[in-house]
Amino acid sequence: MSPNQRVKGLSLKVGPLGENDRLLTLLTEENGISRLAIPGARKPRSRLGATSPFNFLDLHIVGNKDLKRVTQIKILKSYGNLGKHIETLSAAQAISELIIIMVGNENPQKDLLKLVLIHLNRLDDLHKIKFDSLQALAISVQSCIHLLALGGYCLPLQNCCHSGSKLIAPIGEWSWKCSFIPEEGFAIGGIPNASIELNPSELALLQRLLLEKLPCHSNGKLLGPKYVWLKLLKVVEAWIATHLQKRITSLQMMREVIISSDLNTK
The missing domain is CATH 2.40.50.140 (Nucleic acid-binding proteins)
Incomplete structure (x- = not known):
């Protein structure tokens, strides 16, 4: 400077x-x-x-x-509207935490600021409509996946980490499993002591998060129920903790708020 x-x-x-x-x-x-x-x-x-x-x-x-x-x-x-809901504030703080961990001082990262502003604008726009905590959760998960990819820590969602074969989710084959191993990636089949197992729909949803837009139905409704998005959040948290040696406290807060809101509505 x-x-x-x-x-x-x-x-x-x-x-x-x-x-x-x-x-x-x-x-x-x-x-x-x-x-x-x-x-x-x-x-x-x-x-x-x-x-x-x-x-x-x-x-x-x-x-x-x-x-x-x-x-x-x-x-x-x-972006003061982010503070109106704990979910949007947590998502924004998670973005900030992740950037500070990944990016060094005076170390330019091409397109990083542009990417961050895209996700903050999406979070900020949630106050303009009837607030949906699931949308905030989905934006939080996708923003972390995008930031990790730009920073060189992309989730390895293309190939099985054991066989090297393509990770193609066979939608409808519910006996098929994909095991998430934080130290290695994703392996086809059930692996003993694997951190998380994904079914075909869950893997396909996770893979689509590498794209620009959130995955939605033709009517604009977000794909995937809340428990699946919490599962994908757990994948992101484990990957960051393993490969960046840090835990994002705001993602933990996001999880707790979402779970708590579900309990309060029952």
Whole structure:
């Protein structure tokens, strides 16, 4: 980052820095993740004090040292609606957590910011219609799968990790199983001590999540019941924990909220 620069980026995290300042974790197309000081942002009536997570910002940055300073902030878009529901907030926070784990400081990732904004916009749009927690769960699962693929940790959904044969889900053959082994991938058949077993429909749904759009029926209704999406969430969580050596706490929160809401409606 040059000594004097104007950048556009997404605020992933905002925390205290010293007595009066804030520390901003920013995702930009040009620089990947940057950590920037916002001087005086914690003072009353500070013109830089309105920064919060999940704002798309236009910033003026100065400084030659490792921790550069923000001198001007303009909010281009606020994703404040994400906080209206725990499910959308958890999904957004999971995106932020995963990015911070995968992307190094000042390490540009082509198309990452664009991808993140696509998924945040989808989550943000959920408040415009009758809210559906299943949609939030599905967007959360797909956003993690897309981010993992872009970051080089793609779920190996094309071939059996044992035989190398194509993973083609035989829809309707309910005796067919695919075993998920977090350290290796997906193996055709029932494997002793496998983490999760998927039937043909579940595997096919998981494979479709690599595509751009969520899988839906012709009437626009999301494919798959809630228990299947929770199962796919478990696959994603196990893959991240194994290959990134981290657990995404926001995904755990998502799971707990969804399960709790189901119990409360019974």
